[in-house]
Amino acid sequence: MNAEERRFEVLRAIVADYVSTQEPVGSKTIVDRHNLGVSSATVRNDMATLEEEGYITQPHTSAGRVPTDKGYRVFVDRLAELKPLSAAERRAIRGFLDGAIDLDDVLRRSVRLLAQLTRQVAVVQYPTLTRSTVRHLEVIALTPARLMLVLITDTGRVDQKIVDLGDVITEDGVARLRTVLNAAMVGERLPEASARIAELPEEAPNDLRDHLTRVVTVLIESLVEHPEERLVLGGTANLTRNAADFPDTLRQVMEALEEQVVVLKLLAAAREVAHVVVRIGGENEPAPMRSTSVVSMGYGRPGAVLGGMGVVGPTRMDYPGTMAAVRAVATYVGEILAGR
Template identity: 50%
Template structure:
């Protein structure tokens, strides 16, 4: 059982180690912090913390550094988050102001997060699975090629070029648009996918030429609707890992691989248990199952156009948790507000 003063000593060790990157000794704690006790007393407290595996001695150093367990106790006992400065808050608000579209907004979000914190910034796209498809348009490019445009009630617009396998005229395109519009507009993305799957499973009732074009179009629309359903991340600041490589005992390759593949980070962020304010932290060995045992992830929920998504930071366990938690909370707040304003405007 760690005493109150022991927790204060742990807090001092974490703060000093994060600030200096140097192991922390009892003498420096007495000099930097007003504990009102001798260095010998602090050494006793540090010995108890070491017994609890909250701090450890790197090599032969007389100082101590926090362990993953120590960082966890520190985070769990944070009395308050370190508030962002007025300049930082103004920078966030200004940087996120008047985005061109959702893609632009999320790209700006990760850029400002990595600028404020110096960590890898991550933001999850909101799910559009329950969004309603309001419009589908086909633009004939000549021959068998059309541009397929889908619009949802959340303001999401997507388009792709599809080849329907046979030359078309404007009347063919109009007929195909009417056929697919009946299936997907007015319902959710998920419902549209179900109707398309059912239609593709039916026995053809049109001529081979018409059926081939229709099936090719339905397959293209289904692929686009699947894109709406898939989770994906926008990221920025991967170069910060290389700059802080000395904070990792092993290779940073597993982190770079996770950034490139996304699936691991999405799964980790989804499984992290958030507190009452929507904040969550996963530290070091807590991420071992995801191959990220030398990294920490800090996240906050934000209100997407439909449901909630998450944004966060990825970095070494030696990070400024108080400031980083404040940053993700502040950016999530601005992002939620911008999403709500956009929804009201529509």
């Protein structure tokens, strides 16, 4: 191998050892643990060059070196391919997610799974519903004067709403409501569906008009909400487990994660299905998040990203393992939602 490739192998050894031990890495450790086939003096020279070029740095109190954001960046960029998860891991992910009963459950399970697999904070963004189409609206009479609406889109169950009619409705009336609403909505994208049902009360027969007005009012609220601004967060306790990685910023990171808009910005890079994005340290905004790394990916169908999901942790993280876990969970969530 040439000098540049050898230096990268030294950097890779430093990243691997520092991630696993949390201790700065010295040249003797690299020679002892990694079969690079070169002398300790050569490794020391390579480390001096890497430090000069900003890929590693020396903490004040130690003879060893630790990777910088720039060092992690080149390490991540040089990962030719992600190690696939084992067959057992893939079966476990599929089995856990396949048990979900609706969209909310899929997303809650995804977050729990990602947090467990990576031991970091996991976050999933609700699907961007403006790109979804209505598959079906179920109208169920809970009492003679109260209905439950279940709106189902091509991305899974989206919403349940209760409507108090203020007056009784017959079984035939419920069936007619269901027919009228589905005729206007099915196959339409949500913004168009909202516009179409807004006109229905004016055209409705007198005996249905009041009921339809109440149902449509509730439905439009559901259709024009922005669920993509809703997030599911899990595993925040993992941050405190890695408290040593955030000597001065743990509280600020925790506070920033509570701000939905901050997390949405972190996921904004995940605009493609099947492409994992890694933002390291100073590449993240706002300032408190510059001590973290974010590994994210879009989920959905090819050509249609429904939302983003990912993991937030310290810059000292197992990048190959975390990237593989995010990719696997995002892929399965996309498959589950596409199949519903």
